[in-house]
Amino acid sequence: MKVQGKLFIWLAVFVLVIAVVYGVWSKEPAGTTALFLGFGLCIMIGFYLAFTARRVDAGAQDNKEADVADDAGEVGFFSPHSWQPLALGIGGALAFMGVVFGWWLVFFSAPILMIGLWGWVFEYYRGESQNQ
Known part of the structure; x- marks a missing residue:
């Protein structure tokens, strides 16, 4: 989860820069607000993933020398049929x-x-x- 947390935090930084540039350049409130909300969503997800990564064991995706099979196993229960x-x-x-x-x-x-x-x-x- 460390990789995903860093990915979202860097994405949040990118979206923040784009939001500031877009807001200054276009002076259009709706798009600027949407970009700032996108920044907020990215930072919340990134913070959650980084916060959770400190409390759980390292997964196969955190090991640079891991194989695809290292992450195999039961994913969860999925309903076979539902209307x-x-x-x-x-x-x-x-x-x-x-x-x-x-x-x-x-x-x-x-x-x-x-x-x-x-x-x-x-x-x-x-x-x-x-x-x-």
Whole structure:
């Protein structure tokens, strides 16, 4: 994680320089604000990764002589099948279309979003997957 932390911190420095140059040169507030927000996001991620890297063991990506196989192993648990992201995608699409076509569409998308979110969070707490 040390490499990623340094990468994001250097990216934040670059974005800060670009934000200052862009702000002085263009005097355009929206783009300047977006670049400063991008700087803030990069510095937060970089600080988190650098902070976390001090507290965890060095990974294979921190060893310059490591092989690809050194980082092999279990990555985590991924759901083999789930319909909930489809409901969240449809609800999200309707909600964003509500911004374009009218806020009344958000009232139809909110229940779909809530059902999809509820189903995704509690997917493994009911039915066949429920732990006894």
